[in-house]
Amino acid sequence: MNLFVGKINSLIKEFSNKVETEIKEGEYPVATPKASEPVIVNNKNLKKASKILFSSDKSQISDDIILHFNELEKLIPFSSTPKAFHSAWELRTNNLNKFAADRLANEGAQLIPQNKISNIFGIRDQQGVMLGPNKRLIMGVRHSAGNYDDELDDLRFTYQPPRTVPGMLRYRWCEFLSKNLEIPFTMLAVIWLWYSIDVKTKIPIFIISPAQIINSEKNLRDFGKSLNSPLELQIVNRAEVYKSIHRFESMQDTLAEIRFRSDLDVRLAEEWSFEEIHSSKKGKEIKKWFKDNDKKCPGSKCGxxxxxxxxxxEIGFGHIIPQDWAITFPHYQTILHHPDNLYLTCNKCNSSLGSSFPNKTNSSQEDIEKSGTIGDWLRRTKT
Incomplete structure (x- = not known):
């Protein structure tokens, strides 16, 4: 069993325990455009819902998560810019004329006619939640005018759950994965419109954009209080999705636990780059904090x-990617002096590395992780 499968198995066990201990039998109302009866939740349909999500060989559940990200990666090139998606959302009509279509295209919209590439681009289910492999995860959500929460505020929106126990539980499972894998769970937000070719002919047009789950912590505290809560989603650009996909792929390939770091603010990274800290008051501030917090040199030459x-x-700033390598391989120049490429070390260990990367015999990855990079220090003290 690899590390990823083991991690998923552990999360399934933890999630199932929360379902069993926190969700009580009763009525759970779901906000809908028209008044509707609450969803009845009892032990029988809870078990049935859990069976839909988890009733298979555990490795197949892990495979379905992998398939979700693989499918997502294939569809991202078809996505529109956040600006164009916002403009399409604000049309407040399902009919798209040639003038609005041209404006959307100029803003970065990809107007995709109905096709059989994916059920994302079909009209069988014109609204609602679209499911991924084996109905375990959410691949996308469709939007049309008047559907639930109709506001796209700062590219954020909420999407109410289906009026079924499996549908509500699936929302929480996607949030649970997002938080515990430390990779924003990504799906596709889909807008479908009718485009008039001529007076008699209309064709379905789709505009898609990736959306990531945000602010999931409150829903994960107690499933009994959040079972029927909506997802909170944010429209993001392609680069953000590819970053999440690359993190996910790294998690599958490694044999060790990976710590994912949030990106530092660009201005903060520039303010605390190597040139700004190696011989300045800023550098002294960092050294004082490491001393006050009983930190050790990650190098082994000094013991x-x-x-x-x-x-x-006697203390300096080491580079994880050595400076000499950036001369030979210029693409390293953009990250060479970034705080995440810097760590505090004694001069003895730093000079012993020369032009070599930190290694098991001196300043290993594990030792630098324990001590922390300068970027880690910034996240802890300046953000």
Whole structure:
């Protein structure tokens, strides 16, 4: 069993326990455009819903998550820009004329006619939630005028769950994965419109954009209070999705636990780059914090000496990707002096590396992780 499958198995067990202990039998109302009866939840339909999500070999559940991201990656090139998607949302009509179509295209919309590439581009289900492999995950949500929450505020919107127990539980499972894998769960937001070719002919047109789950923490505290809560989603650009996909792929390939870091604000990274800290008050501030917090040198040449046992002049800033390598491979130049490529080390260990990467014999990845990069220090003290 690889690390990823083991991680998913552990999450299934934890999620199932929360379902069993936190969700009580009763009536759970779901907001709909028209008044509707609440969803009745009892132990029988809860077990049935859990069976839909998890009743298979555990490795198949992991495979379905992988298939979700693989399918997503194939469809991302068809996505429109967030700006164009917002404009399409604001049309407030399902009919698209040639003038609006041209404006949307100029803003970065991809107007996709109905086709059989994916059920995303079909009109069998013109509204609602579209499911991924084996109905475990959400591949997309369709929007049309007047459907539930009709506001796209700052590219964020909420989407109410289906009026079924499996549908509501599936919302929480996607949020649970998003938080515990530390990779924003991504799906596709879909707008469908009718485009008039001529007076007599209309064809279905689709505009899609990736959307990621946000602010899931409140729903995960107690499933009994959040079972019928909507998803909160944010429209994002392609680069954000590819970043999530690459993180997901890294998680599958590694044999060790990976710590994912949020991106540092560009201005903060520039303010605390190597040029700004290696011989300045900022550098002294960093060294003082590492000393005050009993941090050790990650290098082994000095025997992992405590920073508070040596003077500031004996402490330097090491590069994970060495400076010499950036000369030979210029593409490293953009990240060379970034705080996430820097770590605090004693001069003895730093000089012993020369033009080599940190390695098991001196300043291993594990030791640098324990001590933390300068970027880690910024996340802890400046954000």
């Amino acid at each position: 992992h000496i405590q920073f508070d046992e040596i003077s500031d002049s």
